Amino acid sequence: MSKKRIPHSIPISPTQQALLSQLPNISLVGLMGSGKSTVGRLLAATLNRPFFDSDEEIIHRTGASIPTIFEFEGEAGFREREAKMIQELSEKKQVIIATGGGAVLREDNRTALKKNSWVIYLSTTPEKLLVRTRFDRNRPLLQNPDPLGTLKKMHEIRHPLYSQVADIIVTTGSGQVVQVATHILEALTQKIAQAQGQPDTH
Ligand SMILES: Nc1ncnc2c1ncn2[C@@H]1O[C@H](COP(=O)(O)OP(=O)(O)O)[C@@H](O)[C@H]1O
Ligand SMILES: O=C(O)C1=C[C@@H](OP(=O)(O)O)[C@@H](O)[C@H](O)C1
Ligand SMILES: [Mg+2]
Numbered sequence: 446m447s448k449k450r451i452p453h454s455i456p457i458s459p460t461q462q463a464l465l466s467q468l469p470n471i472s473l474v475g476l477m478g479s480g481k482s483t484v485g486r487l488l489a490a491t492l493n494r495p496f497f498d499s500d501e502e503i504i505h506r507t508g509a510s511i512p513t514i515f516e517f518e519g520e521a522g523f524r525e526r527e528a529k530m531i532q533e534l535s536e537k538k539q540v541i542i543a544t545g546g547g548a549v550l551r552e553d554n555r556t557a558l559k560k561n562s563w564v565i566y567l568s569t570t571p572e573k574l575l576v577r578t579r580f581d582r583n584r585p586l587l588q589n590p591d592p593l594g595t596l597k598k599m600h601e602i603r604h605p606l607y608s609q610v611a612d613i614i615v616t617t618g619s620g621q622v623v624q625v626a627t628h629i630l631e632a633l634t635q636k637i638a639q640a641q642g643q644p645d646t647h
């Protein structure tokens with residue numbers, strides 16, 4: 446798969462920047478490979494906000510990789526660490542948060558995310574997700590003989606939870622990372638302008 450160059454940030458107008466600066470936290474949810482980490486980083490750079498990736502924070506705190514945590518503590522141990530991290534990150538102000546794909550499984554996590562965030566669900570087909578994740582050994586739940594079947598099952602279970610928690614649903618279909626982030630910025634601008642009873646700034 447050819448690696449597309451992802452820019453550091455997306456140019457936006459000062460008016461849009463000012464409008465978007467009024468938003469609370471922005472949290473990204475969705476299945477593995479939907480782009481939460483990649484798109485989240487780009488949004489954060491564009492909006493000049495700190496970026497926190499739940500998985501990366503866990504790795505940083507424990508000094509262990511996600512596969513190692515799964516190996517020694519099982520999925521249950523990882524979910525405990527994840528829940529603590531989601532609670533902690535949710536308390537921050539004006540940040541961008543990329544969650545792990547399974548964060549929505551716990552009601553407490555969903556409540557925490559909703560409390561201070563506008564939540565964005567990056568929705569993609571299991572087939573597309575497989576293409577994006579198939580050579581990545583860092584997702585222990587997909588290291589089995591039927592990762593597509595796993596992604597389909599996860600989609601079935603989690604899609605209602607992602608949808609339930611989301612303020613904005615973005616179907617990332619064939620759109621590349623920059624297009625997805627641009628679309629999110631437009632959707633956020635429209636939504637905040639609406640909330641304030643102002644016309645859109647485009
Ligand atoms: N919209 C997209 N189009 C193409 N590739 C994408 C898109 N979103 C993410 N990717 C790629 O898919 C892989 C997984 O993305 P990542 O951000 O780690 O997903 P997540 O954090 O949701 O698991 C990365 O290589 C990333 O560059
Ligand atoms: O969907 C999941 O259950 C998981 C998703 C991963 O994060 P990404 O969604 O960023 O890949 C990571 O938290 C862990 O491997 C479990
Ligand atoms: Mg991620």
